[in-house]
Amino acid sequence: MPVNARIHARLGSILLLGAAIGTLAGCGSLDGASRRLATVVTPYKIDIVQGNFVSREQVEALKPGLSRQQVREILGTPLVTSLFHANRWEYVFTLKKPSAELVTRKLTVFFEGDVLARSEGDEMPSEAEFVASLDGGRAGKGKVPVLEATQDQLARYPARKAETPAEKAADAAPQEMAPTRYPPLEAPGR
Numbered sequence: 545m546p547v548n549a550r551i552h553a554r555l556g557s558i559l560l561l562g563a564a565i566g567t568l569a570g571c572g573s574l575d576g577a578s579r580r581l582a583t584v585v586t587p588y589k590i591d592i593v594q595g596n597f598v599s600r601e602q603v604e605a606l607k608p609g610l611s612r613q614q615v616r617e618i619l620g621t622p623l624v625t626s627l628f629h630a631n632r633w634e635y636v637f638t639l640k641k642p643s644a645e646l647v648t649r650k651l652t653v654f655f656e657g658d659v660l661a662r663s664e665g666d667e668m669p670s671e672a673e674f675v676a677s678l679d680g681g682r683a684g685k686g687k688v689p690v691l692e693a694t695q696d697q698l699a700r701y702p703a704r705k706a707e708t709p710a711e712k713a714a715d716a717a718p719q720e721m722a723p724t725r726y727p728p729l730e731a732p733g734r
Contacts, residue, residue: 590642594638596619598619598651599674606618611659623635636650
């Protein structure tokens with residue numbers, strides 16, 4: 545092997561060894577930097593909501609004597625129904641926030657036959673309080689927007705005019721019917 549080739553091989557191996565040592569030394573500083581960054585930057589953790597949220601307004605709408613269907617329309621489908629206790633529906637709601645304890649609220653509705661007899665359970669928050677608790681003060685500092693339009697806001701939009709008999713007849717006229725025969729899926733002659 546010529547002398548120049550040996551010198552170049554030694555120089556290349558020295559450079560390769562130096563690069564490997566530099567890389568290993570850099571790993572330690574990167575590891576330390578990633579640890580420092582982890583203390584500053586935390587991952588986003590979501591609020592976990594499970595079950596049926598029942599508001600104070602919904603509980604106040606419950607009156608003895610309501611039918612099962614009326615109770616279902618007010619509260620929604622119960623989370624728990626039992627074959628052994630057909631006269632009882634359970635509404636359970638849990639909210640887990642990363643920075644707080646698990647919040648659990650329960651409401652039990654009792655029936656006599658198909659008629660509501662009574663309800664009992666935890667104190668329920670209003671819808672506005674619940675929305676504010678979900679927001680956590682991040683945007684708007686827990687304020688819930690007004691969800692009803694005032695008379696002035698409604699006045700901005702013109703009322704619909706009544707249709708004339710000709711317009712009603714045009715709407716009632718039969719539309720073009722879809723074809724009753726369709727072309728064959730395969731070409732004939734196969």
